[in-house]
Amino acid sequence: MGLRVAAALIVLTALAPNVHGYCFKKAGARYGISPLLLKAISDVESNGDIHAVNYNAASGTVDIGHMQINSFWKKHLGAHYATLFDACYCTMVGAWILKQCIARYGYDWDAVACYHTGCGVADAKSRAKRKRGLAYIRKVKKRLAAAKQP
Structure with missing residues (x-):
């Protein structure tokens, strides 16, 4: 019995990256965003760690999941905020946030900066935020x- 459980865990672990890839494709299709861009953001935010949690002492906020969704969004997500450790849900929320930035700045790098800092580079009120x-x-x-490399 224990051997079967171990074998099942190995199979599930091997399949996990494919499920994760599916999440990027699904969210990308829903919001019109490149799945590769969503994956790159996830890699930068948490190295793709679906269990990532980071506490921001300066602001008193928390970033959750592989897309590092800030606790600022809790009021918008309601009870679903607790679901951010689900890879596909977190990807979908990250894409939704990025889509709001795209609506504000267009589909360009300012929207990517907005995902991280809350505003585009040109709109940054401080030099430090612009640098970030x-x-x-x-x-x-x-x-x-x-x-994109083969």
Whole structure:
């Protein structure tokens, strides 16, 4: 019996990356966003760790899941906020947030900066926020370029 459970866990672990890829494709199709861009954001945010939790001492907020959804969004998500450790749900929420940034800045790098900092680089009120946005864009571009390599 124990051997069967171990074998099942090995199979499920091997399948997990494919399920995760499916999540990016599904969210990308729903919101008109490249699945590769969503994956690159996930990689930068948490290295794809679906159990990632980061506490932001300065702001008193928490980032949850592989897309690092900030607790700011809790009021919009309601009870579903607790579901952010589900890979597909977290991907869908991340794509929804990015889509709001795209509506504001267009489908360009300012929208990617907005996902991370809450505003585009041009709208950043402080030099520090502008630098954070630019650094984030560079990281996502690097991950995106690596994902496109054969």
